[in-house]
Amino acid sequence: MRRRLLALVCVSASLLSACGLLPQGGGERHTVTVWLMKGSASPDFVKRFTKDFESTHPDLDLDIKVQEWTGIGPKVQSALKSEDADAPDVIEVGNTQVPQYVDSGGLLDLTLESLRDWGSDAWLPGLAEPGQLRGQQFGIPWYAANRVVIYRKDLFARAGVDVPPKNREEWLAATEKLDSDGNQGIYLAGQDWYTLSGFIWDEGGNLAEQHDGVWKGTLDTPAALRGMDFYRRLQSLGDGPADSDEEHPPQAGVFARGRVAQIVAVPGLARTIIRQNPGLADKLGFFPVPGRKAGQPGAVFTGGSDLVIPQHTDYRKGAVAVVGALTGRQWDTDLARTMDYVPNKAALAPAVGDDEGVAAMAAGAARGRATPSTPEWAVVEADNPIKAYMSAVLSGADPATEARRASRRITEQLQVPLA
Numbered sequence: 001m002r003r004r005l006l007a008l009v010c011v012s013a014s015l016l017s018a019c020g021l022l023p024q025g026g027g028e029r030h031t032v033t034v035w036l037m038k039g040s041a042s043p044d045f046v047k048r049f050t051k052d053f054e055s056t057h058p059d060l061d062l063d064i065k066v067q068e069w070t071g072i073g074p075k076v077q078s079a080l081k082s083e084d085a086d087a088p089d090v091i092e093v094g095n096t097q098v099p100q101y102v103d104s105g106g107l108l109d110l111t112l113e114s115l116r117d118w119g120s121d122a123w124l125p126g127l128a129e130p131g132q133l134r135g136q137q138f139g140i141p142w143y144a145a146n147r148v149v150i151y152r153k154d155l156f157a158r159a160g161v162d163v164p165p166k167n168r169e170e171w172l173a174a175t176e177k178l179d180s181d182g183n184q185g186i187y188l189a190g191q192d193w194y195t196l197s198g199f200i201w202d203e204g205g206n207l208a209e210q211h212d213g214v215w216k217g218t219l220d221t222p223a224a225l226r227g228m229d230f231y232r233r234l235q236s237l238g239d240g241p242a243d244s245d246e247e248h249p250p251q252a253g254v255f256a257r258g259r260v261a262q263i264v265a266v267p268g269l270a271r272t273i274i275r276q277n278p279g280l281a282d283k284l285g286f287f288p289v290p291g292r293k294a295g296q297p298g299a300v301f302t303g304g305s306d307l308v309i310p311q312h313t314d315y316r317k318g319a320v321a322v323v324g325a326l327t328g329r330q331w332d333t334d335l336a337r338t339m340d341y342v343p344n345k346a347a348l349a350p351a352v353g354d355d356e357g358v359a360a361m362a363a364g365a366a367r368g369r370a371t372p373s374t375p376e377w378a379v380v381e382a383d384n385p386i387k388a389y390m391s392a393v394l395s396g397a398d399p400a401t402e403a404r405r406a407s408r409r410i411t412e413q414l415q416v417p418l419a
Contacts, residue, residue, distance in 0.1 A: 031061045032318040035079075035088040038066050040143075040305060045338050053325055060318050073097070080106025080310050087312060089319040095130045095306050096371050098139035103375040107138040108309040113320055114140065118327065122345045126302025126368030133373065139306030140323050141344035143335055146300040146368050147195060147264050148360040150273070153285045155183060155261045164287035166294040168202075172233060178261035179237040186262040187254050188235040190242035190394045191387040194301040195264050195289075200227030201299035201369050202292055207386070208372045208410055215374055217410025219389060220403035228390070228399055235394060242394040245387065252276065264289060267357025268340060286360040291367070302368030304341070376414045385409040 036046070050062045065088070067075065072093075079087050080101060093101060101107055114120035114137040120128065123141045131139025151164070159178045165171040179185030188195070197207060205223030208215050218224055238260070241248075246265070255263050256276035263269075267286050274281050288297035307326060309319045325331055327344055333351035336343045340358050342365040343351060349362035371377050380386075389406035393399045 029059055030315045030318050031063050032322050033063045033088045034090040035065055035067050036092045038068050042338055049331055083312050089313040090322050091308050092305050093308055095127050095304050098131045098306055099373050100375045102133045102138045106311055108311055109136045111137045124344055124365050124368055126370045127304055127344055130370040130373050131306045139308050140327050142305045142307050142327055143341035144302050144304035144365050145266050146302045146361055146364050148267050148286050148288055149262050150265055150270055151262045151285050152283055154283045165290050167290050168292055171290045175237045184238035184260045186238045187251055187260045188238055188240045189244055189246040190391050191245040193386040196231045198298055198300045199230045200224045203227045215414040217407035220407045225399055243391045267361055286357040288360045288364040297364045297367055299367045299369050300364045302365055379413045379416045380410055
């Protein structure tokens with residue numbers, strides 16, 4: 001409503017032109033303000049998209065503003081409540097952040113557009129599911145990224161592992177062979193809970209589930225315990241610390257030192273490894289995290305971004321047009337190729353098939369998942385009991401006992417409303 005009110009104030013054609021609402025040739029123009037996060041899209045992509053969009057939408061101008069990830073949560077919350085003229089009409093948000101913003105009541109329901117125009121039934125579930133709440137779609141999948149196995153081709157060949165493993169049991173057997181001659185079969189930190197989540201999902205378990213409107217931790221279910229047991233067996237075939245995560249120390253540095261056969265990470269981490277050890281440039285390979293069955297990648301946590309539209313947007317039609325264009329086939333695949341992402345639909349994966357790491361990531365993304373779709377999951381991650389549970393089990397504690405303790409803590413945290 002803000003710019004429409006401004007148009008009423010400008011009471012003549014000359015004044016309308018002075019207010020910036022009419023181009024010299026006539027017809028009313030609107031500016032759509034878009035917030036994109038730093039590093040999500042290259043400046044060249046933004047330039048190409050803006051030029052094409054404005055040429056095909058002659059009534060719209062784009063004002064794309066790049067935001068920092070640090071501190072973005074409160075900034076988005078403030079923007080969703082704002083009616084200022086420079087408030088955003090479209091915002092990029094992390095896929096698992098969407099429930100927090102939905103809970104505040106500041107997002108447009110885009111269910112109709114998703115079903116009618118955007119092919120929501122084909123979206124990657126790890127992006128689409130966090131954007132939903134109570135059967136309505138608020139977050140529109142844009143791009144995805146997930147973990148794969150980065151491995152040393154030379155160490156695999158030396159150990160007699162001729163092809164990447166196709167299922168979990170093959171993976172364990174190969175890793176055991178690789179864990180010799182002073183090499184670690186795999187470096188897997190004890191608190192890498194995103195990787196654990198995939199194993200739990202593969203077994204049919206969950207981190208938490210909702211029953212009768214109440215969320216409860218479910219690490220103590222038989223399925224979740226089987227996922228933890230596989231993690232324990234795999235993690236034991238290396239020297240990853242039981243009491244820290246993959247960033248302490250950074251696993252790229254550990255891998256770059258040259259005595260590790262595998263890590264589980266996003267493929268882009270290979271660039272960091274090669275910067276630290278250029279001698280590995282021709283020795284790295286990628287394969288999807290193996291699943292329980294041959295030919296079916298394991299479930300993985302899918303990160304990435306969704307696009308949302310604030311309820312207070314001045315021009316819903318224009319905001320919807322921007323979201324539809326950015327997440328549509330042409331520009332979604334262009335972004336994926338430009339930035340080494342996974343497109344938002346499995347059918348678009350061939351667009352990135354010529355890059356081994358991204359192709360492995362896309363194969364896994366087809367079975368991607370996300371953390372529980374509730375705003376209070378942020379409370380769980382702030383003081384993560386899953387990490388403490390993992391460390392305890394890897395240090396020899398009884399898994400069932402520790403899982404019950406962690407599940408109770410998760411249940412308590414999921415009852416704490418966000419401020």
